Amino acid sequence: MKNIFLKLLLFSLIFIAGLATVSAQESSTLQFMKGVPQSDLQNPALHNDSSLVVVGLPGLSGLYYDFNSGFAINDLIHKGTGALSDSLVLDINGFHNSLKTTNTLEQHLTIPLFYLGIRNKKSFYSFGVSDKAVAQFSFSKSFVTFLKDGNAPYMGENFDLGNIGVNAFHYREFALGYSNELIKDKLTVGLKAKILYGKFAMQTERLNLNVETAADGSYLNLKSDMKINFSAPITVEYDSDGYFSGMNGDNVNKNDYYFERGNMGIAIDLGAVYKLTPKITLTGSIVDLGKISFKNNVHNLSHVSTYKWDGIDFSKSVGDTAAADYVSPSDLVDDEMEKFKNSFKPQKNEFNSDAFGMSIPMKIYLGGTYKINDKLDIGLLDRLYKNGDFSQNTVALSANAMFGNFFSLTGSYSMIGGSYDNLGLGIAIRMGFAQLYLVNDNVLALADLAKAEFVNFRFGVNFLFGRKQKVKKVEEL
């Protein structure tokens, strides 16, 4: 059942990606791919396509998805050995060994809704609308250490399970771009101003867990310290004692959600392309420098809890059942469970409605190409990605070829974070004014998802108009 679900999910993602045209973002293979206009997503000054008009339509603009973690599924679940060679086993020890001190899983999803780009002499104007979602989950290795070892080896210690971070947000981006060739055939600069409308956000400022085990095991002290902000059209509900009882989203109006404008933010892309020599071109850009301020439907939770468990005290459960202070063992257990739940259950007075800001993931690209010939060049790109405390550097080496005016092929090798086996592939085929493209930075991962630490792909359809003349002009550059 699980297998069918996974396959279905994969097919769904691929199907949606097949309808996309514009709005690729983080793919390293994409930046120097010839004839694909999505390069301006990574550098507003970089236009690898010379079409006069570029159009991306709703439902056809494409999709970008990536998943990135410091470990692969394979590290946790893999084929067994011996009698279990035909089975998958959960390998906690192996998983633990593969972890770093802090481990992050991230996903990005971009669904472009509309794009229009117009070239006029030396300038390029663009306007795009996209829905973007970012989700990040981070945890400390010590958390898994605790699960793996238990608390027995740490008797007499205060074991810090580390911080758990869950950060996710969904926003709509309205991007207005402009680039201009300042120095003819030499320097082009570009800028994109973005207005962001946040729809949903969850931000973990801190979520720390501690377990103290007494040296003689006579008590456990559980401590948690959390501060979580979230913005969503839900109602926080409380029980009659003022404890958090749940969230109610029954009354969410989809239109209100889709057209939420109260959580505004801004971001900016800056880029430049400098042709050092006729064969060497340098590029540099900063993308998505900005943040969103969430003010609407905001809920903040600050909760510090401690719970000391020193066993159930049966002193009043042994003896005369008719005594006034007798408590039955089942009542004792119920009371303790209630105490435990209430220790960790937030109370009404721990909730606030203070606005909070979320920075959107920022990228810095530095790269360059070397032109082998008219049809082929090689590129080198360094990309620094930063999202909160998480940062990742990617270095990609690519070979970019254009065959005729209709077939673009790029192969790449990327070192993404600590992953060194990423072979990427980009293919773009133009049929008339429609261009289909597919880009992926880690083809091998698609072949064996279980071993992949990084997976991404981008699908799309571009509608390109007036390109023929512009191709010649680009070649002359």
Added chain:
Amino acid sequence: MFFCFLLLLFFVNSCKLDDLDFSKLSDKMGLNSEFVAPVAKANITVWDLVQSANKKNYDLVTKDANGLLKIVYKKDGLFKYNVREFLKFPVKQSFSSGDKVLGEISPGDISISRNITLNDLANSLGGAIAGLVAFDGKKAPFPAITHNGSNVGYSLSGIDDFTSITVSKGSLETVIENKLKVKVTISGSLYDLQYNRKITDFTFADIAPNGTAIKSVNMGGVQLSNKIEFRMLTFETSGSAFSPIDVNMKDYFKMSFNMKDMGMSQGNVMVKSQSLTNVGGAFGFVFPEADLKAFNAALKKGSLTIKTKNTSKLTGTIDLTLTEIKKNGTPVKASIPLNGNSTTIDLTGADINFAADPNVPYNRIPYAYSVQVNNTSGYIDYSAADLICLDVTLDNLEFKSILGDFGKRVIQIDPGVFDMNVDMFNKIDGGFILSNPELKLIIQNSIGVPASVSLDFMATNKAGQAVSLNPPIFDIPVPSSVNAGAAIGNIIFNKENSRIVDLVALPPTGKISYKGQVDFNQTKHTISPQNPNFLDLDATFDIGMALELPLELQVKNLTFKDTTGISGNDFDKLESAELIVNALNGIPLDVDMQLSFVDTISKKQYGASKISKVFKAAQVNNSGVITPSQSVQTFGLDKNDIENLGKANGLVFNGTVSSSASGETVAKILSDSRLEMKVVIKSKVNL
């Protein structure tokens, strides 16, 4: 779109999704985490433990004033005796007074008199007295007169009380009153005209004027008719010696004849209402128990019926008093007509004193009766020899209580058997010695007879070993009086006077048998009305038993066992486990534990854990002061034990208990001894 479709096909077919086929995911995670967590804690006393373990029978374990725990096994009604079987009582008794003579009756006091005037004297004597007639009313000297010769008769009024009687007793009082003005000397007699004989004579000499003289004679044996007269034999006076006196011919001297305190033995008499005879006697009460000497009895109910037989012509009643049968303190009385009709008296609630007769101070009912005769309308013939007889019947007798001398008696305590069935004994094995066990016989006795009991108990255990208690013969408590209710007393058999220690040490998990007898009045003290035996027929005689086992024990390797059902599957994720018990033990007992893993159906044992100490005994010094022991003990199950646990469906707790110093000291289990413990579990999972 076609291109995408191709690409889709390519990826779907090339995608290696086997490693994502989660349907193949094994249950094994290769996780061997070890967790430690406190499970429970408690600060409890021994009394709390006892009450928790004895929910079905709170009375089984108690504590004394010093807090020492005691197991108390009670068996009420070990022996119950129906007291009504102790003595037999008659329901009906009949008595007769026998024929009794009526005896003399009294005609009453009789008094007749006559004034004899000077005129009477002048007429009867003549002479000088006659010469005074002329001086009647005048003054003249009274002449000296001497009459001596024939009797001169003066009639007296008739006696109405009888026509003729034989006097059995009484006296005749002759009285002269001299109303003459001269001194006189008179002699004469009282004469019975019917029997023509003198009844009595008398002489009164020198009776002065206005003087009185009396002479009495005994009339006993005199036959007397009602026709009598005064006959004067002599009359003498010296006159007034020539001194003139007022002469009145009506002057007189009076002769009175008074018969007093008369009794008659026979005659023809008009009977006056009177009480004739007072007769007393005693009926002899016969009890079925020949040696029973009753001093007193209280009746619940009964009746007294009396009937008379009378040979005389007298009418009236016999007033019978049974002086020693009393209702509300008042002797029972009955008036029984002399005409032969019977009278019945209800004796409900009456008391009977059988001991009033000093000669035979038991089984006697005294009686007394008097015959009350009525006036007769005419004369009847009466004889003192006439007879009356009383027949008395006591019927429907139901006794409430009795005092007396009941003689020597024996009640057999029939052999009996019971099973103590104390759950604790069934679960323990091995040696333990209680320092001060006691077997208490609780005796409720309303029988007021000194008695001694010989009663023995024989206990067995499941191995068939037997021990006899060998208690001494003991006297039972006796109530102080018949109204005092039951006397309750306890007879205690302890280590000083029996083999109770050995009996309890068996332990008595099998049957306990008993037999014996109760001997009454075996002692030599005197039974008397002042110190009687007594019995209330609603009384009780009941022997109950209480076996009191103060938990002051010396125990060495006393084992106990208990089995609980488990599901082995609950432990299949466990690799090892340790139970760490951190205890401050105020109970002077070491407890070791071993777990056995069994199949309760096939009885197969898969294995057993190591024997581990769970609690370390509190220390007891020579003065008996208890110092709690602090200890941390670990009870562990290793991998092998867990495997065996997984196969089993039953877990047997094998415990061994010893008092401190390896069972060499005596441990007092006090109710307020405290056990503070914290239990921590340390377990290694195998997921």
